[in-house]
Amino acid sequence: MATTHSELYDAIVIGAGIQGCFTSYHFAKNKRKVLLLEQFFLPHSRGSSHGQSRIIRRAYPEDFYIKMMEECYQIWAQVEKESGTKLYRQTGFLVLGRKENAEFCAVQEALSKHSVEYKYLDSKELKTCFSNFRLPPDQVGIWELSGGVLYADKALKALQDLIRQLGGVIHDGEKVAEIKPGYPVTVTTTTRTYQAKSLVITAGPWTNQLLLPLGIQLPLQTLRVNVCYWKEKVPGSFGENFPCFYGSFSDLAPHHIYGLPAGEYPGMMKVAYHHGNKADPDERDCPSASSEVTDVQILCSFVREYLPGLQPQPAIMERCMYTNSPDENFILDRHPKHANIIIGAGFSGHGFKLSPVVGKVLYELSTESTLSYDLTAFQISRF
CATH class of the missing domain: 3.50.50.60 (FAD/NAD(P)-binding domain)
Known part of the structure; x- marks a missing residue:
């Protein structure tokens, strides 16, 4: 009692x-x-x-999130100071997409409107700046300087x-x-x-x-998401100088794919699918459904195609829960x-x-x- x-x-x-x-x-x-x-x-x-890492970014198509992020950066810095713990690593954040993609255009417009420092990169500049990516010629990028990793x-x-x-x-x-x-x-x-x-x-x-x-x-829809880590073929190639990224790759997947440079597991980059499959949170670790295998197959294709410097099979797979609103x-x-x-x-x-x-x-x-x-x-x- x-x-x-x-x-x-x-x-x-x-x-x-x-x-x-x-x-x-x-x-x-x-x-x-x-x-x-x-x-x-x-x-x-x-x-x-x-888990050990999350992306921090100002790059959003919605005004209200960009406005909130201004203060978020300040409070994150305040908590770092008060706790004496490093919580943020600036890596830069790369938004990838086709230049006619509506969401990509909305992000660029919102960043400009709120005077957030960023650089538009055409496909040639992308190739020069981020040679680890093997991107199709119609892919362009938004490079947002203040983006990075939070130590969750x-x-x-x-x-x-x-x-x-x-x-x-x-x-x-x-x-x-x-x-x-x-x-x-x-x-x-x-x-x-x-x-x-x-x-x-x-x-x-x-x-x-x-x-x-x-x-x-x-x-609300509760989703079980697979978070995958991929081994570098050349040690250190996706570490210190590699950015966080997020992009729309409609030829491969209906939802976004995102990645963070090697961190929690040395020599392994975190690349995951921003979507999951319906699951009861109390049964998160029950055996996977076949649809979850599809998610991992999408990521394998993405890594093989776009990030050839990584092994095309995940070395480590973890579970996370999303609670999505419509x-x-x-x-x-x-x-x-x-x-x-x-x-x-x-x-x-x-x-x-x-x-x-x-x-x-x-x-x-x-x-x-x-x-x-x-x-x-x-x-x-x-x-």
Whole structure:
């Protein structure tokens, strides 16, 4: 039986992935009493925030993400300084596509509009600058200088340490069993019952499981994604001087393919497909479906064709979960019936870099502060 914890928190945050950690960090930073709950023991690899690397970039076709990224870079630098941990490596970021591709044009237009430093590279310049790529003559590039790699697992650890240092409380290995709306909101886990003025749900692929008893289901799709690592034929050829990249290769695949230079596994580049297959998050490690084999075959063809300096079969394959919204934009909003329950969800495989501002916005919604950003694009009512 769960024991009742007498303290009234300003907020309880459910889910200690990167979004939940940044939300709790903003609460603690603003001297509010916060409890961060995590169903698994930390660190773990069951959600969407594990692993060693993520891409950071300003290159987006949407204005609202480019605006947010300005502050994200500042907060990432602030957390680096406060924690004394290096969390970002600038490698540059390369967007690849055909010059008539609508999304490619939209990215270029948005970067120009917001005065983000970038360089347009025609196919000849691409070949000169990035000789490791073997690209067809109609491929062009956008080279964004400030892009690079975030050290994901180090970021989670740094934030969790800072939350505790700032007076926040983290309880891991406590799965939420019941949420009772009201003021205060009551949360019962497998071991204890807690109360808070507000609740923030950042539970990734488990979001709808928590929302079902609260009378709402979001149009979220949980996907299991294969993250593949490919061995260099010549050691060091995809290391220090190779960029992160992201591109549309419609001749090979309907979804984007992205890559990061060799890092977590020496001599291996991370190249993955920005898509996955429907899966229950509690069954993430069950045997693969045949459609997952297709995803890996697409990547094998891509590597063989476009990155001939890598072995064409993955050396290591890991699993990750995406929680996608229909438009692949985030959900950052209040519960329609319970204003003190805040939801952050649908990060659609691109939320890690934006988590400093997502956490800030969820904190603002929770404390009814003036919002720093227009959240129209992130409201539940758009569905």
